[in-house]
Amino acid sequence: MASMKHTITDVAIDLFFKKGYFATSISEIARGCGIRKASIYYHFAGKEELLFTIMQTTMKDLMAGLQAGLAAADNTESRMRAAVRNHIRFHLERQKETFIASSELRGLTPEHLESVVAQRDEYEHIFQNVIGKGMEAGVFACNDAKVISYAILTLCTAGAAWYRPDGRLSADAIAEIYEGFVLRGLKSGGRDTNRPAELVCDPWPI
Amino acid sequence: MASMKHTITDVAIDLFFKKGYFATSISEIARGCGIRKASIYYHFAGKEELLFTIMQTTMKDLMAGLQAGLAAADNTESRMRAAVRNHIRFHLERQKETFIASSELRGLTPEHLESVVAQRDEYEHIFQNVIGKGMEAGVFACNDAKVISYAILTLCTAGAAWYRPDGRLSADAIAEIYEGFVLRGLKSGGRDTNRPAELVCDPWPI
DNA sequence: GTCTATATTTTGATAGAC
DNA sequence: GTCTATCAAAATATAGAC
Numbered sequence: 001m002a003s004m005k006h007t008i009t010d011v012a013i014d015l016f017f018k019k020g021y022f023a024t025s026i027s028e029i030a031r032g033c034g035i036r037k038a039s040i041y042y043h044f045a046g047k048e049e050l051l052f053t054i055m056q057t058t059m060k061d062l063m064a065g066l067q068a069g070l071a072a073a074d075n076t077e078s079r080m081r082a083a084v085r086n087h088i089r090f091h092l093e094r095q096k097e098t099f100i101a102s103s104e105l106r107g108l109t110p111e112h113l114e115s116v117v118a119q120r121d122e123y124e125h126i127f128q129n130v131i132g133k134g135m136e137a138g139v140f141a142c143n144d145a146k147v148i149s150y151a152i153l154t155l156c157t158a159g160a161a162w163y164r165p166d167g168r169l170s171a172d173a174i175a176e177i178y179e180g181f182v183l184r185g186l187k188s189g190g191r192d193t194n195r196p197a198e199l200v201c202d203p204w205p206i
Numbered sequence: 207m208a209s210m211k212h213t214i215t216d217v218a219i220d221l222f223f224k225k226g227y228f229a230t231s232i233s234e235i236a237r238g239c240g241i242r243k244a245s246i247y248y249h250f251a252g253k254e255e256l257l258f259t260i261m262q263t264t265m266k267d268l269m270a271g272l273q274a275g276l277a278a279a280d281n282t283e284s285r286m287r288a289a290v291r292n293h294i295r296f297h298l299e300r301q302k303e304t305f306i307a308s309s310e311l312r313g314l315t316p317e318h319l320e321s322v323v324a325q326r327d328e329y330e331h332i333f334q335n336v337i338g339k340g341m342e343a344g345v346f347a348c349n350d351a352k353v354i355s356y357a358i359l360t361l362c363t364a365g366a367a368w369y370r371p372d373g374r375l376s377a378d379a380i381a382e383i384y385e386g387f388v389l390r391g392l393k394s395g396g397r398d399t400n401r402p403a404e405l406v407c408d409p410w411p412i
Numbered sequence: 413g414t415c416t417a418t419a420t421t422t423t424g425a426t427a428g429a430c
Numbered sequence: 431g432t433c434t435a436t437c438a439a440a441a442t443a444t445a446g447a448c
Binding site for chain 4: 210241242244245248249
């Protein structure tokens with residue numbers, strides 16, 4: 001059932017995750033698939049195209065999860081919770097691909113880099129919009145939405161770097177802890193809204 | 207004043223940060239220093255020793271900053287604030303080195319990896335101790351101190367990946383936003399302490 | 413689709429002159 | 431301390447048989 005193209009992708013994901021993109025050779029990927037390295041070039045133009053394919057698929061699926069989560073939520077807080085939950089869960093459940101997608105951008109050609117960064121920017125923009133709406137509504141502490149979005153996104157993204165599927169806590173348990181931590185951090189009413197509103201409520205001026 | 211050994215280290219930090227450890231060659235480092243690649247080997251045993259030196263120095267300085275910050279604070283909250291502030295500020299101000307230290311561990315020999323991981327574990331342990339004390343005292347929401355420590359540490363560490371020294375916000379401004387976000391996330395009294403205390407107050411069982 | 417064989421380049425590292 | 435010269439190994443990628 002599994003095509004060789006699929007097998008190559010899976011082996012590459014495994015090796016790129018374990019050793020890194022630059023430290024992984026075409027020969028190793030071929031060995032993992034039980035074929036010779038020349039055969040790889042029948043399925044992919046080269047190592048970089050393999051990396052690009054992995055990243056593109058990952059970003060597409062990540063975005064789809066966000067859209068689905070947001071569509072099912074009807075107020076600012078539940079939308080934010082859905083966004084955080086999707087982001088952290090996706091990064092734990094598809095750990096290898098998400099880790100590659102966030103750490104191997106330097107392996108892409110300029111054209112492919114531009115394409116993946118565009119996908120990432122679109123995703124971030126939606127995320128920042130949810131945060132910005134919450135700040136405008138006073139549900140979240142007024143702060144710099146862009147920096148806060150980076151904080152939340154990278155926080156979850158880094159989960160792919162330390163998570164162990166056979167570890168003490170399940171992905172669900174971690175997602176619940178993270179969701180609580182992030183939402184508390186966002187909430188207004190605390191003593192830590194320590195900057196004047198007119199200075200920091202400026203979500204997207206680059 | 208600057209010795210060649212120092213110059214080599216600086217050039218290597220620059221290139222490892224920009225291109226990654228595996229994608230950087232000894233020739234490139236030599237070119238950046240204005241010498242031939244063979245001369246590098248007079249100062250360092252090889253590329254890996256260069257990486258190890260960078261990482262070791264970075265971890266030592268990071269630890270020194272934490273110790274100094276904690277020594278100047280006298281209660282749980284201010285100790286936590288000092289720990290977070292040191293961590294985020296260090297990762298922004300010494301962006302290149304900290305980025306390398308957190309993303310190029312796979313480039314180390316097993317012996318050197320063990321050494322750096324030991325330094326990192328010691329650092330994490332101190333950090334987790336501050337969090338654990340806050341939870342015991344009821345100052346922080348009772349939660350899994352280990353996971354929360356990973357959340358906070360990776361959150362700040364990732365700052366080295368997106369920070370731009372010439373960007374809209376200074377390292378100080380970002381540090382203040384992060385400190386507020388993290389402390390709010392930690393505080394008890396919110397509605398998000400959603401797990402039984404006896405289950406989650408279990409800081410260090412691996 | 414996969415193979416063998418090979419071209420080309422580059423790598424990390426060493427020897428020995430100066 | 432830095433150089434020239436060189437080595438051996440490994441890399442990506444291609445040509446052409448089957």
